[in-house]
Amino acid sequence: xxxxxxxxxxxxxxxxxxxxxxxxxxxxxxxxxxxxxxxxxxxxxxxxxxxxxxxxxxxxxxxxxxxxxxxxxxxxxxxxxxxxxxxxxxxxxxxxxxxxxxxxxxxxxxxxxxxxxxxxxxxxxxxxxxxxxxxxxxxxxxxxxxxxxxxxxxxxxxxxxxxxxxxxxxxxxxxxxxxxxxxxxxxxxxxxxxxxxxxxxxxxxxxxxxxxxxxxxxxxxxxx
Amino acid sequence: xxxxxxxxxxxxxxxxxxxxxxxxxxxxxxxxxxxxxxxxxxxxxxxxxxxxxxxxxxxxxxxxxxxxxxxxxxxxxxxxxxxxxxxxxxxxxxxxxxxxxxxxxxxxxxxxxxxxxxxxxxxxxxxxxxxxxxxxxxxxxxxxxxxxxxxxxxxxxxxxxxxxxxxxxxxxxxxxxxxxxxxxxxxxxxxxxxxxxxxxxxxxxxxxxxxxxxxxxxxxxxxxxxxxxxxxxxxxxxxxxxxxxxxxxxxxxxxxxxxxxxxxxxxxxxxxxxxxxxxxxxxxxxxxxxxxxxxxxxxxxxxxxxxxxxxxxxxxxxxxxxxxxxxxxx
Numbered sequence: 001x002x003x004x005x006x007x008x009x010x011x012x013x014x015x016x017x018x019x020x021x022x023x024x025x026x027x028x029x030x031x032x033x034x035x036x037x038x039x040x041x042x043x044x045x046x047x048x049x050x051x052x053x054x055x056x057x058x059x060x061x062x063x064x065x066x067x068x069x070x071x072x073x074x075x076x077x078x079x080x081x082x083x084x085x086x087x088x089x090x091x092x093x094x095x096x097x098x099x100x101x102x103x104x105x106x107x108x109x110x111x112x113x114x115x116x117x118x119x120x121x122x123x124x125x126x127x128x129x130x131x132x133x134x135x136x137x138x139x140x141x142x143x144x145x146x147x148x149x150x151x152x153x154x155x156x157x158x159x160x161x162x163x164x165x166x167x168x169x170x171x172x173x174x175x176x177x178x179x180x181x182x183x184x185x186x187x188x189x190x191x192x193x194x195x196x197x198x199x200x201x202x203x204x205x206x207x208x209x210x211x212x213x214x215x216x217x218x219x220x221x222x223x224x
Numbered sequence: 225x226x227x228x229x230x231x232x233x234x235x236x237x238x239x240x241x242x243x244x245x246x247x248x249x250x251x252x253x254x255x256x257x258x259x260x261x262x263x264x265x266x267x268x269x270x271x272x273x274x275x276x277x278x279x280x281x282x283x284x285x286x287x288x289x290x291x292x293x294x295x296x297x298x299x300x301x302x303x304x305x306x307x308x309x310x311x312x313x314x315x316x317x318x319x320x321x322x323x324x325x326x327x328x329x330x331x332x333x334x335x336x337x338x339x340x341x342x343x344x345x346x347x348x349x350x351x352x353x354x355x356x357x358x359x360x361x362x363x364x365x366x367x368x369x370x371x372x373x374x375x376x377x378x379x380x381x382x383x384x385x386x387x388x389x390x391x392x393x394x395x396x397x398x399x400x401x402x403x404x405x406x407x408x409x410x411x412x413x414x415x416x417x418x419x420x421x422x423x424x425x426x427x428x429x430x431x432x433x434x435x436x437x438x439x440x441x442x443x444x445x446x447x448x449x450x451x452x453x454x455x456x457x458x459x460x461x462x463x464x465x466x467x468x469x470x471x472x473x474x475x476x477x478x479x480x481x482x483x484x485x486x487x488x489x490x491x492x493x494x495x496x497x498x499x500x501x502x503x504x505x506x507x508x509x510x511x512x513x514x515x516x517x518x519x520x521x522x523x524x525x526x527x528x529x530x531x532x533x534x535x536x537x538x539x540x541x542x543x544x545x546x547x548x549x550x551x552x553x554x
Binding site for chain 2: 195
């Protein structure tokens with residue numbers, strides 16, 4: 001129950017108190033349904049950092065780094081995961097990314113797109129990581145299902161959607177959809193941060209979602 | 225499942241999976257870099273390539289616009305206007321490629337001539353042949369004293385003269401028998417005032433200019449009288465005026481080989497040369513292009529020693545016949 005409550009609190013922290021007294025399977029199920037509805041209704045706040053924050057990190061300002069971490073960790077992890085397709089690798093790269101930012105923040109020249117720089121570092125490190133052969137991204141869906149990281153996603157449907165996303169979509173489709181979902185970026189912001197044309201972002205976003213829907217409906221058809 | 229539901233599931237799954245590594249990354253010792261490496265390099269190359277692509281785009285648009293402009297000027301812009309006046313008056317708009325963009329009848333007879341003809345994008349010379357053929361078929365050039373006035377209206381003088389020569393020769397060549405009409409030609413600059421005046425009298429600008437020239441020489445004729453006259457009669461009046469000028473020049477000892485050629489009995493060529501005077505620019509004759517010189521030389525067999533008096537006074541038929549032969553062969 002605590003795990004479920006903890007999970008729910010990450011989704012809707014302000015409503016946490018309403019569910020702490022609920023116990024049992026039925027309550028947990030209800031909680032997940034509410035969580036799903038809540039997530040769908042609440043618009044995700046876009047991740048915004050200012051360039052001064054990077055300069056402060058460059059001056060070893062720990063509070064600035066903490067703020068920066070809190071704001072960026074989820075979208076950054078999601079982006080890295082969309083490239084590595086492996087949560088373990090994604091964690092390694094995420095760690096490298098923050099260390100790299102700490103060591104290079106003082107060199108950052110403000111150009112109006114601090115997150116674009118952060119995503120560039122994350123992408124470069126992810127690709128380097130893949131080149132070093134540490135990735136297991138060739139694994140099939142079945143293998144990934146067995147991994148501990150994916151089993152931590154308690155909701156079966158959530159896990160299936162994520163697995164489809166990571167295993168069936170192209171890299172850019174994955175990155176665009178995952179950033180749109182997790183960071184709350186608008187398509188134009190994704191285009192700016194990833195250095196892609198807006199038309200590409202829009203087409204890949206819709207194409208990717210279409211593929212996921214198709215796979216979900218095929219899976220449901222197979223189950224019946 | 226709709227898009228929002230899918231995204232909601234992805235967000236929940238990723239949020240659940242995101243590790244908290246703050247302590248590791250906040251406390252781990254790091255060496256400050258002295259300069260960017262390939263991983264932290266800010267997107268200078270990206271912005272440069274964006275600038276290059278932007279510049280390339282601008283260049284492409286510029287080239288496209290320039291190409292369209294060139295294409296328009298070459299193929300769709302009216303480069304010159306040609307008036308063909310017999311009694312039917314017809315106006316041809318031509319492009320730089322000497323293709324007809326529009327053929328417009330100026331009077332009712334002109335409409336009859338162009339009836340059923342589609343001359344759009346036809347070669348200028350071919351269109352002129354077709355118009356002359358139609359005029360012959362409809363009997364407009366049947367009389368012995370018929371005449372054709374060719375007017376080229378263009379801003380560029382040299383090109384106008386070249387086109388005028390080309391058309392005059394073409395028209396002259398079209399008629400091979402003895403009944404060929406006199407061919408007169410003139411070049412005019414574009415003149416909106418003249419055009420408006422011509423439109424108000426339903427005349428071509430060429431004929432309007434001719435009438436204006438005659439009115440200056442013959443004040444006794446009113447505008448209405450001149451407008452009533454057929455082209456051939458107007459041109460005869462112009463001829464008479466030119467002869468007076470020639471007589472005056474001869475008496476001043478200004479006669480030349482070119483003048484003697486104008487006096488040959490080759491009707492088309494004679495009138496064509498005389499028609500040059502219509503431009504009101506004597507330089508048109510004296511400074512005429514090398515093309516004209518060589519053409520004349522060809523006609524005369526490069527015989528620059530021709531005795532003007534012999535031709536003028538004797539009216540030497542043999543010599544004329546020889547010229548005729550040369551002309552036909554040419």
